[in-house]
Amino acid sequence: MDEPVRTWSYVGVLVIEALVVLGLWAFGRYFSA
Amino acid sequence: MHLLDWLIVGAYLGWLIRDGLRRTHSTNEIDGYLLAKRSLPWWAAGLSVMATQLSAITLVGTTGQGYSDGMRFVQFYFGLPIAMVILSLTVVPFFYRAKVYTAYEFLERRFDAKVRALATLLFLGGRSLSSGVVIAAPAVILSVVLGWNLSLTVLAIGAPTVVYTMFGGVQAVAWTDVKQMAVIVAGVAAAVVALVLGLPPEVGLTDSLHLAGAVGRLKTLDFSFSLTERYTVWSGTLAGLFLMLSYFGCDQSQVQRYLTARSIDESRRSLLMSAYFKIPLQAFILLTGVLVFAFYVFTQPPMLFNPVHQAGVESSNRAADYRALDRRFGEVFEERRKAAHAYAEASDRDDTAAAREARAAFARANSEMAATRGEAAALVREVTGDRLYEDVNYVFPTFITTHLPTGLIGLMIAAIFAAAMSSAAGEMNSLATATVIDVYRRHVRVDATDAHYLAVSKAATAFWGLVACMFALYAARAGSLIEVVNMVGSLFYGTLLGAFVLAIATRRANGTGTFVGMIAGFAAVIYSAGTGSVSYLWYNVVGTVVVVVVGLLVSAVTSPRPASR
Helix, strand or coil: CCCCCCHHHHHHHHHHHHHHHHHHHHHHHHHHC | CCHHHHHHHHHHHHHHHHHHHHCCCCCCCHHHHHHHHHCECHHHHHHHHHHHHCCHHHHHHHHHHHHHCCHHHHHHHCCHHHHHHHHHHCHHHHHHHCCCCCHHHHHHHHCCHHHHHHHHHHHHHHHHHHHHHHHHHHHHHHHHHHCCCHHHHHHHHHHHHHHHHHHHHHHHHHHHHHHHHHHHHHHHHHHHHHHHHHCCCCCHHHHHHHHHHHCCCCCCCCCCCCCCCCCCHHHHHHHHHHHHHHHHHHCHHHHHHHHCECCHHHHHHHHHHHHHHHHHHHHHHHHHHHHHHHHHHHCCCCCCCCHHHHHHHHCCCCHHHHHHHHHHHHHHHHHHHHHHHHHHHHHHCCCHHHHHHHHHHHHHHHHHHHHHHHHHHHHHHHHHCCCCCCCHHHHHHHHHHHHCCCCHHHHHHHHHHHHHHHHHHHHHHHHHHHHHHHHHHHHHCCCCCHHHHHHHHHHHHHHHHHHHHHHHHHHHCCCCHHHHHHHHHCCCHHHHHHHHHHHHHCCCCCHHHHHHHHHHHHHHHHHHHHHCCCCHHHHHHHHHHHHHHHHHHHHHHHCCCCCCC
16 A cells, blocks of 8 residues: 555544544443433 | 463463564564564554553553543543654654664754764663563562462563564564454453453343443543643643654654554554554453443452452451451442442333432442542551552453453463563564664664674664563562652653654754753653652653753754854
């Protein structure tokens, strides 16, 4: 895989991780309520 | 341990040594031995990055954190994806195009020999001791929980690591890391399945998670702002960002992993792999700890998880006090267990009021259990004189050895070995590289043959392996020395990061300014640690800022003024 890493890969990883954190928060909130 | 478990651990160790030694091709040249001729695919380099970071103490400590404190430790990693993006865009192309073996070589090209020497010294000083600790810490836990001989446990982890790292070089380190990550993930996944199956059928997973949530174990985000609070969204994102930038950008034990990739973009992809998977993996390991908590809601846990300390208190003149606490612990456990069952029954009936009442009773009993456990721990500290006593790291190994079925115990012990060996191998390999490239080839023998440097690299790996094992044997018996070394090891990161920021982000900094800035930054970190004014995650911020500010000021003063026309 010699294709260059494109800008959207960097933005994509940050967006996905933000969604992961949001998911963890929602998971905790659901079971803590 | 059952014979089958011994066979699994033995087979794992044999497989690893055999595989490591098979990887000696292309290691007859220094470029192959230290950088795998930059031939690794991104996923192998990426898994090697992750395996090096995930030490045995991370594995058992994180599950212990999940058990005692819940999921909020995951905030510690919030800065990691941002750091990986920044590093992919900045240091990766710089290091790769400069064709360096070590990060510190780059500093001499940008500044001068003294900056490189100071950076190498900080790295060798910090990492040489920590390579012993990554072996000693799990060895102490396994020897306590399983009753193994401590020295033999240290050697069982250290000796195979030295053998395959010395003969196979970075290829062996990277490809064994790939397998070790697989063993770790398989082991933790198997433990999760066993934990879920071990819950009482009438309670089940959903009710257990609600009970864990009732006592704050599933709370992930803490937005409070405090410089002395360890794990908050702010410390994890901002201070954690500096820590991860330092660790992945300036620590040779990590830099060397991604310099083995085939191209700049494959190096970048190997770092982005951690960016994608680190937070989910840590959340999964923490959740395993939360499930251990849920399991011990229905099966009585020991009041203290370190049997050696427990035996020490029971044979002291405070034995009567300890027994009284243990009785109370048992009684409160029963109350908590009954409240948990009452909650599950009320939930089944959709009786909201009864469920709320049972949940509150559960939380009360849990607080009382925690208070009793706290009193017992205080008693241990008083009797043994060990002021730093904590048994969080013993929780998961105790669960593994007392409640998992035969076969799975062997797999989990192999996973703990894998985590320790992958971190130790990466450190030995990088210590040898910095010693040969930054010290020997730079200051001792400048013009030797490739074969000579290869032989010296193997000797340096053996030397650092021996140092790690010897120090591990000493540290394992020296009580709280392990914690002290772990703390000291984190002091040099901010200073290194400051030097790299000056190297890459500014044109004004010169060698003298950076050198003085590094000394000032290191002094500032030592001062912060001594006064305890900020939590340790912020040391890197302090160090970096001081290095950059002092470095730029001194550079401005010492740079020759341009000649006037």
